[in-house]
Structure formats: C-alpha cells, structure tokens
Amino acid sequence: MGRLTAVVLGSAAGGGFPQWNCRCPVCRLAWEGDSRVRARSQASLAASADGDRWVLLNASPDLRAQLAATPQLQPHGGVRGSPIDAVVLTGTEVDQIAGLLHLRERHPFTVYATEATLAILADNTIFGVLADDVVKREAVVLDRPFSVAGMEIELFAAPGKVPLYLEQGEPQTAELSQTNVGVDLRAQGKRLVFVPGAADVTPALRARLENADVAMFDGTLFTDDEMIRNGSGLKTGRRMGHMPIDGEDGSLQALSGLSARRYYIHINNTNPILIDGSPERRKVEAAGFTVAEDGMEIAP
Numbered sequence: 128m129g130r131l132t133a134v135v136l137g138s139a140a141g142g143g144f145p146q147w148n149c150r151c152p153v154c155r156l157a158w159e160g161d162s163r164v165r166a167r168s169q170a171s172l173a174a175s176a177d178g179d180r181w182v183l184l185n186a187s188p189d190l191r192a193q194l195a196a197t198p199q200l201q202p203h204g205g206v207r208g209s210p211i212d213a214v215v216l217t218g219t220e221v222d223q224i225a226g227l228l229h230l231r232e233r234h235p236f237t238v239y240a241t242e243a244t245l246a247i248l249a250d251n252t253i254f255g256v257l258a259d260d261v262v263k264r265e266a267v268v269l270d271r272p273f274s275v276a277g278m279e280i281e282l283f284a285a286p287g288k289v290p291l292y293l294e295q296g297e298p299q300t301a302e303l304s305q306t307n308v309g310v311d312l313r314a315q316g317k318r319l320v321f322v323p324g325a326a327d328v329t330p331a332l333r334a335r336l337e338n339a340d341v342a343m344f345d346g347t348l349f350t351d352d353e354m355i356r357n358g359s360g361l362k363t364g365r366r367m368g369h370m371p372i373d374g375e376d377g378s379l380q381a382l383s384g385l386s387a388r389r390y391y392i393h394i395n396n397t398n399p400i401l402i403d404g405s406p407e408r409r410k411v412e413a414a415g416f417t418v419a420e421d422g423m424e425i426a427p
C-alpha cells in the first residue's frame with residue numbers, strides 16, 4: 128500500500144522564473160544570482176498513489192528538464208517505458224499543454240481533459256505527433272470522478288478565461304466553463320485540490336477546498352496591478368484571469384480559515400513572494416501558506 132504523493136515539477140507561472148526577457152525587480156535578483164531567490168520552472172504537478180504509476184497535472188514546456196530532475200518519473204527497467212500513465216489538463220494555455228510534445232516517442236498514456244480542451248488540442252495539429260493508436264484522449268465530464276492509476280480524480284470549473292491565443296476582443300475573465308478547471312484528487316482517504324488558475328473564489332470553490340487535506344492555489348500575482356507598476360506589462364492580474372493574493376478581494380483573504388495545508392503555485396516572475404524574507408513572503412507565510420518550490424514533495 129502506497130501513499131498519495133505529489134511532486135511539484137514546476138511552481139512558476141507561464142514564462143517561468145526568471146523569464147527569458149525580463150529584468151523586473153524580482154527577475155533581476157535571479158539574473159544576478161541573489162541567494163534569496165531560486166529559479167523555477169513552469170507549473171505542473173506529478174501525483175501517485177503507489178509510487179509506481181504517475182499522473183501529470185498539466186504538461187509544461189519545461190517538462191523535459193522537470194523529468195530529468197525527478198528520478199521517480201524516469202524509465203525503470205526495459206528498453207523503453209515510463210512510469211507516466213496519464214496527463215490531466217486544466218486548460219490549454221501554452222504552459223499547460225506544450226509539454227505534451229515532449230511525450231511523443233510512442234509511449235502509451237492517456238490524456239484526460241474536458242471536451243472543450245480536447246477540441247482545442249485537436250485544432251492544433253502539431254499534437255498529432257501523439258499518435259492516436261498509442262496516446263488515448265479521454266473526454267472528462269465536470270464534477271464526475273474517474274479512476275486512473277489508483278486515484279480518483281474529478282475536474283471542476285474554476286472561474287477563468289480562454290487562453291490568450293484564443294481571445295477574440297475582450298474576453299470574459301471570470302467565467303465558469305470547461306476551458307479552465309481545477310483538479311480534485313483522492314486516494315487512500317486523502318485529498319489534494321489543485322487550482323493553478325482562478326479569477327475568483329466562489330462559494331462552491333471554497334466548499335471544495337474546505338474538505339481538502341492539501342490545497343494548491345493560483346499565486347500568479349501578489350497585487351492586481353504589479354505588472355503595470357513595475358513596467359513589465361500592461362495587464363492586471365484579473366484581466367489575465369488570475370485573482371491577486373493581496374487585498375480585500377484577494378485569495379489570502381478568500382482562503383483564510385481553511386484547515387487544508389495551503390500552497391501557492393503558478394507564481395509569476397514579478398511576484399515578490401518569490402523572494403525569501405520579503406514582506407510579501409512573510410505576509411503569506413504568517414497567514415499559513417507555503418510558497419511552492421520546484422522539487423517539493425507533498426504527502427497529503
């Protein structure tokens with residue numbers, strides 16, 4: 128009998144940390160080798176109930192390096208093979224799906240995602256490198272659990288928006304749809320909920336997190352306008368479909384009082400919680416949150 132285990136393959140938002148073209152105050156520390164910050168790859172989790180069969184939650188563009196850094200996910204025995212049984216997708220942003228391209232080479236696994244997400248993958252013909260006769264694509268209905276590798280997994284809608292490359296005009300930034308979902312993962316009586324992107328904490332989302340042992344939540348920006356203020360972007364977090372951490376309508380407040388162990392993941396390179404000892408880091412830690420790091424192992 129194993130134990131439900133999750134490994135943080137990557138903890139940064141799209142672009143990673145530091146971002147290749149960024150010298151914002153936080154990236155600058157990373158470029159200069161300041162010991163208060165550590166590089167982070169783009170957000171993804173690996174989960175297993177038995178230590179042998181693993182499920183990836185999202186496949187980031189950094190997947191190849193993430194696998195190289197994670198012995199549990201490397202081939203064991205036989206000429207070809209991988210302990211990766213499945214990939215569960217929470218959406219189709221570049222940082223959620225581009226890593227699927229690393230998983231070509233005829234290893235059988237199953238991609239689980241909503242019908243809407245699978246339709247977007249089907250429209251992007253490059254994903255045809257995952258040959259139909261080897262890689263199965265399974266449509267998942269929201270709020271209906273399915274079993275994979277000894278775990279029960281359920282996808283649920285999280286307030287958010289369509290991916291940037293599919294925006295037409297002004298998108299709805301906090302809609303509930305199949306295109307932005309969270310993952311509710313259960314095994315051996317333990318429960319982990321993964322919500323890498325959320326524009327809001329609705330009562331239903333809060334209720335789901337109430338019953339979790341571990342909650343991993345969208346930590347993209349500390350303040351809604353931080354990218355505008357530091358000159359690295361023109362958009363607020365909310366416009367990108369991500370609620371801020373701080374402030375009256377932030378996630379720190381919305382997730383207060385939960386009994387779950389709480390982690391921030393999907394952290395943008397501009398977010399000062401990336402800096403050890405910063406006032407923002409101290410604030411989230413004082414509220415009971417852990418800032419996820421690449422390689423962290425979490426047993427709910």
Ligand SMILES: [Zn+2]
Pocket residue numbers: 145146149150151152153154155359396397
């Ligand atoms: Zn930056």
